[in-house]
Amino acid sequence: MADGENSVLRAAAETIYADQLAALAANDTGPRPDGWHLTPRAVRRFIIGDQTLGIDAKFVGDDALVDRCIVSLMGRQGLMLVGEPGTAKSLLSELLAAAISGRSTAVIQGSAGIIEDHLRYGWNYALLLAEGPSARAMVPSPVLSAMQSGQIVRVEELTRCAPEVQDVLISLMSEKTITVPELGSDYELRAKPGFNVIGTANLRDRGVHDMSSALKRRFNFETVHPIADAGFEKALVARQLSERMAEHAQAEMPQSDVLDLLVTVFRDLRFGKLEDGTTVSSPKAVMSTAETVNVAHAATLDATYLDSGAVSGRHIARQLQGVVFKDDPEDARKLRGYVDLVARDRARKSAVWKDFFDAAKVGLSRSDTDK
């Protein structure tokens, strides 16, 4: 990693993986859609991985989904990634944009505060006052700039935008054109080949707006599921953790059995079911892979700086409550049930689980007395 990148917390995908993208581009032959930086197959290799080129898998568990996403983006439909929180929708959309357009930074981060101008264009008011409406005075939105340069624009959390703002996308996506009436009745800006929209949305959360069916028709929907395979998930957590801990050279990475415990706890609570099929109550808190990484990160920091030595079950137990079970008191009860029934049982057979169980008991009784 170059020094310059260390000055930001997290660089864009095309920066982090610049060498991989370059390696792919160097060997990339075959038909390529207009405006694409790589052929569709190279995009696939970039995301799913290719050992012969030394490219690691960045999105695991559902190759067919990646295929569909790539093919969708070649057509006229936009791509809408939906699914539970923390299933790496944004990660996937960033990787796709970086590989296809060489740029993943044309992004709109959806929120209730987004207005139409953020999707179309705004004005440099000083210039506007000085010169009147002119092309120079226009401030293009990420969408407009992506249209003009034939790139992918990403709209994160589309359903958090107000319905009337979402509606802007409808005609924009079918016409691939933005009209600017201020500059004359015929003034239009047309998208170059390579332009497309990747949206991400969460259809289940509270506080989101519905998507109109007109808008839905302009997107192909792809559901990103939680990672089905425990082994994959463990590997992913380990990799993301080591990326995050890169600047903490003295930190000791968690042992395999500790990671097993962490991933198992999260999977048990996420699916509401143990490996053997026994049901446990699933908390409302999001038990996603992303949260798993958060807990692993916090536990490793805890072990490194506040405790001495390697991460163990007790660090996981301590961080779990703070990172995941934030507000809902019902969730604390469910965790207590899990600790009392499942963890106690496993603690009899495994030292790591015993460590986890003891610390979780202490933590839970402390939170009881706090009330």
Place this chain on the structure above:
Amino acid sequence: MADTDALITRDAAEAALFGTRDGTCLFAPIRHHSPACAWMLRAMIDDHQPELILIEAPRDLIHHVPFLTDPETVAPVAIVSLGAREGQSTRAVRYFPFSDHSPELLAIRQAAQIGADVQFIDLPAGRHFDDDVKIAPFQSEIAFDTATFVRATCSKLGLRDGAELWDHLFETRLGQSDWRGFFSDVYAYCLALRETTAPDIIVHDDTLTREAEMRAHIAAAQGKRVIVLTGGFHTPALIQPGDEKPAKSSDVESYLIGYGEEALDALSGYGAGLRYPGWYAGLWQSACAANGSPDWSAHALETSLGFAAQMAGDNRRVAVPQLVEMLGMAEGLARLKGREAILLPDLFDGLRSALIKTEAGPGEPFSQRLHAYLRGTKLGKVPKSAGQPPIVADARARAQTARVDLSDSIKRAKKLDIRRKPTHLKTSQFFYQMGLLNTGFASLETGPDFVIGSRIDLLFEEWLVGWSPFVEGALIDAARLGATLPEAAANHLFEQRQALFEAGRGNDLSAILDLLLAGLRAGLGSDLTELADEMRNSVSIAADFDALAQIIQKLQSVSAPGDPLFDENAPDLVAILTTAFDRMVYLIEDLTETTEDAMPDRIASLGIVAAVLRGPQADRFDGQTFTDALTRILAIKDCPPMLAGALAGLLVRAGLYAPETLAHLLQGNLRGIGSAPEDRAALLMGLLSVAPMVLWQNQVVLDSANAAISELDEDIFVAALPSLRRSLTQLNPHETDRLAEELAALFGVQASSISGVKSRFTEQEAARALAIDRAMDDLLIADGLTHWKAF
């Protein structure tokens, strides 16, 4: 295996398949039902012009071959063979299916054209019935999905599973002409499969014995121009000559039947060929029509349009732009994987991206329907001369009379007006006969069930009906029971009756009654004489009071003309009825010995018979003996009070007992000096369970009961209250209402003023008060003031 490239070269594969035995004997490794294999095989037969074709199929099924080439035969068809009969259990059934695109069927047809002989070389079908599997295919292709080599290759090529890999490598070559190259590649593929399949799977499957058998037959054909047609998985083991001897032939019962696309696919669970037979049949037709490679895009387009038309029929229209997007996606995915041909996963993925506009998961309507559409519903046909057990022809004829579509396997709803239309009643009986033989042909969705007596007020029966190969399989299995459907169904009932005897339940009246009713329901009345006679004998010595009451109640209604189960050809049910009645009267004497737990059931049975005696056609019973018996035991000194209450109630209703005496009895029981509180209500309980109307039809009874209860000491009343209340729960809402009215009149108040008392609080207020109460409790607990809660 890490490096499969080194396993074999194409030249070596060609030499192995076509170069042994001076090139007279060619091996064709195939996958069952594969259109591409069938296509290539045709070219091979054309080039090689064999005298003899050896096919991997059970040797003892060879006599069906002439019928497979009969012009009247319409694929899919299957040879079904039945396992040995062991007692009365259902026999094992195995199917050997053929579709138009089966290499085996194609070879048989080609052989007939060029005058070549066909020989089946697998172990006799009789040898396949060692295990407990009831329905199983002969051909297992599990290795095509599970071998390590398959998984490794899939991940290398970016494909999903073994099915896609096979299609990607081989089905895409449908319509091409290089059969040598094709079969060499299939051989290399299967060799790799075999090398990377766990040995225990190979052994478990009986594979080695079967291969020895096939080698023996190949050796016997030495010197002729031969083509050996087997599953590619076996080919590697067959090329080297062996010195084995063929196994002894066994005699097996087998038939050629019409098969269905749905069944062809249903078996694919353990891999008898390819999934989605409808889709592959379409591909085969496209290739035949083009006399070369099918137009894959056109085939995908046609498939999508057909699917959309079916969806529109289900009122789920697919908009044209979405359909275009689906096809575009499918084509794009095929290109991404580096192939011209649009294959099944491409269509499914295209559908998923283009049609599902929300989170994908259970509940979306498209995928399942596409599955069903691609599977197909076509049913095949066999010529009459192929020889079916007569029962199959009989059932088919009856199904046609009942207007059931025999050309496909779709289950359709059928509504029958069994009470008014005799033809509908006949159809219903036919469905029930098929049900008795467990054919899975028709299932009752809603309608009256006269056997268990549930919902018998319903007028219509609604059935879900559809013919399928499994129906035929079940019928063939039942052929031993009779040549016609009614005969077999009736014999099935006798077998069940026999099974009851063997299980030591020969006198289980309820079970026998169920059989009898099931027979009547299936219109088998004329065949039930024997069963009825046996039943009458059992009844005459029965000790089961409640079962006798059931028999009297059910047979009484069945023996009335107009009842859907009435059958004028049925045996003499009245004889059973009167026997049961006489037996019951005889048993009444023992009622005083009944335990307390069983008493309510006995009383209910008395009530049932009393109701029958009040109903139509009661003159066939000697009612006098019944009431005499009741009177007799009522007079016994230690008649239990609950029984006494019921008896007296019944007798008062029949006008044979003075209400005053009943009032007296009731009063005595309620006062019950020295008796336990729960005993005080026993007589009332017995009375209310069979004759509650006595309370309001006879003022004196109500008055005295009221008087007795009013006199009770407060403490005794409170102690007796639970059992008093329990006795009142026997009343239905109308009766409760009626009794309340009477009581209100007795106390000189308006009934409406009792039920109409308004609460001072609304429901919401009460809920709020409760919530406040709980909150207060919580506060008190939180403040450590739990002892205040008492205030």
